[in-house]
Amino acid sequence: MNQETKTKGEIMLEKAEKIGSFWAFKEEPLSKDKQLLLFDNVQFIYELALAQLELKALGVEFEVTNGLREFRLLKDPEDVETLKRKLAYFKLIKGEYTDYFYIVRKNRTRSVNQYLTHWIYPYKGKFHPQMIRALLNIIGLNRGDTVLDPFIGSGTTAVEAQLLGINCVGIDISPLCVLQSKVKTESIEVLPEILEWKDEILSKVGVNLFNLDDKALDKVIDTIPNEKVRNFYLMAKLVAVSDNARRKKDFTKAFRKNLDLMIASVKDYIDIVEELNLKLGKVNIKVGDSRNLSLDDNSIDGIVTSPPYSIALDYVSNDAHALKTLGYDLKELREEFIGVRGKGQRRIDLYNEDMKRSLEEMYRVLKPGKYAVIVIGNATYQGKEIKTVEFIIDYAERIGFKLVKNIDKIIFGLYNVMQKENILIFRKEV
Numbered sequence: 236m237n238q239e240t241k242t243k244g245e246i247m248l249e250k251a252e253k254i255g256s257f258w259a260f261k262e263e264p265l266s267k268d269k270q271l272l273l274f275d276n277v278q279f280i281y282e283l284a285l286a287q288l289e290l291k292a293l294g295v296e297f298e299v300t301n302g303l304r305e306f307r308l309l310k311d312p313e314d315v316e317t318l319k320r321k322l323a324y325f326k327l328i329k330g331e332y333t334d335y336f337y338i339v340r341k342n343r344t345r346s347v348n349q350y351l352t353h354w355i356y357p358y359k360g361k362f363h364p365q366m367i368r369a370l371l372n373i374i375g376l377n378r379g380d381t382v383l384d385p386f387i388g389s390g391t392t393a394v395e396a397q398l399l400g401i402n403c404v405g406i407d408i409s410p411l412c413v414l415q416s417k418v419k420t421e422s423i424e425v426l427p428e429i430l431e432w433k434d435e436i437l438s439k440v441g442v443n444l445f446n447l448d449d450k451a452l453d454k455v456i457d458t459i460p461n462e463k464v465r466n467f468y469l470m471a472k473l474v475a476v477s478d479n480a481r482r483k484k485d486f487t488k489a490f491r492k493n494l495d496l497m498i499a500s501v502k503d504y505i506d507i508v509e510e511l512n513l514k515l516g517k518v519n520i521k522v523g524d525s526r527n528l529s530l531d532d533n534s535i536d537g538i539v540t541s542p543p544y545s546i547a548l549d550y551v552s553n554d555a556h557a558l559k560t561l562g563y564d565l566k567e568l569r570e571e572f573i574g575v576r577g578k579g580q581r582r583i584d585l586y587n588e589d590m591k592r593s594l595e596e597m598y599r600v601l602k603p604g605k606y607a608v609i610v611i612g613n614a615t616y617q618g619k620e621i622k623t624v625e626f627i628i629d630y631a632e633r634i635g636f637k638l639v640k641n642i643d644k645i646i647f648g649l650y651n652v653m654q655k656e657n658i659l660i661f662r663k664e665v
């Protein structure tokens with residue numbers, strides 16, 4: 236294979252082999268005694284807990300041996316094909332690779348979890364996609380079911396649901412998030428048209444070296460009739476705007492490089508659908524307010540989401556450059572965002588009120604007996620810890636949800652800074 240046609244995943248695997256080490260997705264000799272093998276990148280206790288929960292949810296009888304990392308089948312599973320198709324934390328079952336093993340290798344980045352189109356746009360606070368795949372399994376969703384994420388953010392739930400054949404309704408107040416999520420899931424439908432526009436688009440980038448704001452690129456993007464193709468190029472522009480603003484990269488170079496990578500990732504997505512014969516879920520992403528969902532009562536089969544963590548991250552300031560480029564008035568947008576309005580105690584009160592309304596809406600649209608997963612952490616504001624997790628559990632239980640699992644998600648980041656979040660699984664009681 237020629238070096239250019241390889242994905243970063245393949246290149247990294249080769250490099251790792253050369254230095255006698257292995258990369259996260261090492262190939263294994265395929266033997267039937269490899270009954271159930273975890274991915275090498277699984278390292279945290281919460282991941283091992285989720286790995287066990289997903290096996291249980293999929294009806295697998297197993298035992299965990301040898302210091303938690305080794306799993307053994309106690310009984311031959313009836314439907315190995317379905318397990319191969321769905322599993323998130325295991326790379327091998329009954330001597331065969333899972334679909335996910337092939338999916339994660341379609342990766343154009345250096346980060347193990349930014350495969351396929353996940354990487355497009357550097358959004359802060361993305362979910363870990365492997366965790367979402369597992370959670371979709373844990374709450375028992377199947378092909379044709381519908382999952383809702385009322386805070387869709389960068390679209391992680393949408394991509395993972397789509398890959399599993401689960402339909403997804405994704406809602407976010409931020410037009411930038413809606414754009415990202417759409418591009419990540421819809422561009423695969425229009426790749427030939429994206430390619431047709433490429434030369435014309437490139438001819439308009441960097442024409443005027445002294446004026447990066449020149450509007451030639453915008454003008455040509457505006458003339459693209461197909462919305463999905465237009466969104467793709469708008470996103471390519473925003474990724475370059477972000478590279479230029481945050482990393483001081485040259486806009487034209489960044490645009491060209493990212494555009495090629497974006498096209499390659501969309502192609503990877505199309506290839507993996509074909510290689511694994513995936514039946515994709517339908518995705519419906521729109522701008523909306525989690526406090527007032529335009530969805531029918533009892534219409535959703537599951538919810539997987541992470542709301543803003545109290546006032547932990549100011550999503551409006553964080554994406555200010557991109558939102559401004561899209562032509563939005565930041566002051567107006569701010570009024571509708573949860574967790575960024577008001578100051579001091581008022582800010583916390585407003586957040587709590589907004590979250591109460593969002594929880595009531597989640598409860599209303601979910602079918603009875605079905606599950607809502609909420610990933611959330613406490614935040615520190617003005618030197619004080621805000622107990623968002625307790626607040627959410629309390630209110631959710633008050634309106635008729637039952638907390639069935641509360642998993643501590645503790646991870647150590649850069650400089651050993653501890654990040655603690657909770658994965659809360661609620662059931663809407665019948």
Ligand SMILES: C[S@@+](CC[C@H](N)C(=O)[O-])C[C@H]1O[C@@H](n2cnc3c(N)ncnc32)[C@H](O)[C@@H]1O
Binds near residue numbers: 385407
């Ligand atoms: C923690 S992030 C979600 C991240 C997401 N799980 C991901 O993987 O990228 C929270 C999201 O809530 C959105 N948000 C804030 N207020 C909202 C509202 N009133 N309705 C819907 N979404 C809102 C923000 O724009 C932000 O994208």
